[in-house]
Amino acid sequence: MSGDDFTAFVAHSGPRLLRYAVLLCGDRGEAEDLLQETLIRVYPRWHRLREQQPEAYVRRALTNRAVSRWRSPWHRRRVDGVPERPVPGDELGRADDRQVLLAALRSLPDRMRAVVVLRYWLGCTEQEAAAELGCSVGSVKSQASRGLARLRATVGTATAQEAGR
Amino acid sequence: MRDDDVRALLDRAAGPGDLPPDxxxxxxxxxxxxxxxxxxxxxxxxxxxxxxxxxxxxxxxxAPAPGPASVLAPADQELLEAGVGSPVPAERIVAAGRAGDESIVALDRPPGEGRSGKVAEVWVSRGGRPYELLRDHLVYDGGCLTGDAVCAEVAPTGLGMYLVRKRDGRVFVLAQAPAGRTVAVDGRPAGPAPHGVVVPVEAADPWEVQVHVVLPDGRRYRLPPQPGIVLGG
The missing domain is CATH 1.20.5 (Single alpha-helices involved in coiled-coils or other helix-helix interfaces)
Structure with a gap:
């Protein structure tokens, strides 16, 4: 098993996978845990995976693991209020801005969030998203449409609050 | 908000992707x-x-009291657990079989999720790779076709389940029936299938596949087609 190969893979694909996990979880800390857990499970099979498409494989494993977590009785969805919109323009402002967006994402139900991320961030087709999440195309269509509407409303409210200040 | 706007929004939300050290x-x-x-x-x-x-x-x-053994071969069980991400007790395996170049397993969903009827999830594995989730909600034992008196009579003891796997132009049926009963797919006997049996079928429309369960006394009932039983992809 080549540890160097794996290290190079993590360095190269890790940031993309982490960003995917952040969107999937709606939380940076949870996403780091999810990615680490997934990589720990993938590593023993690395010698076989590296010849295939390891990034796609790990992304799929991340999705599966996230879905399993959501089903776990220990999982309690955290729905925070959307924080107030920060003053934009500086680095701190951008970081806070991300928190607003992540909170808006977190306000979506888990599966709806995953559908929105797969469809609009990864650019999956409805069929691909359905295969990734193990649900029907019809379910993807309805969740994507409702998710987008809810995201638009949540982010729009935060923006209106900012404008009214 | 257009698709590009949503993508940009999500891209901002995803942040920089700085990995934890080492x-x-x-x-x-x-x-x-x-x-x-x-x-x-x-x-x-x-x-x-x-x-x-x-x-x-x-x-x-x-003699040691035998615990339920998995119907899967040890290597297959390992691949299933690698995909699921946790141990899979034998009781959860409703049906399993090999359809062409892939292995299919229907797992009973863990209890405690409020619902009527039983629900399975379907996992598939190809080429010795860990199982992947193909369908996460497949109702079975959920009811009988209207007027099927035999089905209504035996429903309390469990009915069985089936799904239709369509891939690369081929169609397979994975069917399961309680012990002591046999299965017939499109009128052809497929034998007992307490842990599932896979039958290749010629079907222009997979929804037309009919699966019957035959009781020891020769009476039969039809397993109702449930939403989502036809699995492509």
């Missing part, structure tokens, strides 16, 4: 420790099994 090193160390723990647990289990076997053999007329 993530790869942490993963390698943790994976090796995990492997050592698993080997140790397997060794202890093997020792206990041998000890249990010896004890049973020494006890006159005694």
């Amino acid at each position: 993530l790869a090193g942490t993963v390698v160390t943790a994976a090796r420790a995990r492997r050592r723990r698993r080997v140790a647990v397997a060794a202890v289990a093997a020792v206990l099994a041998v000890a249990g076997g010896v004890t049973a053999a020494l006890r006159p007329g005694g």
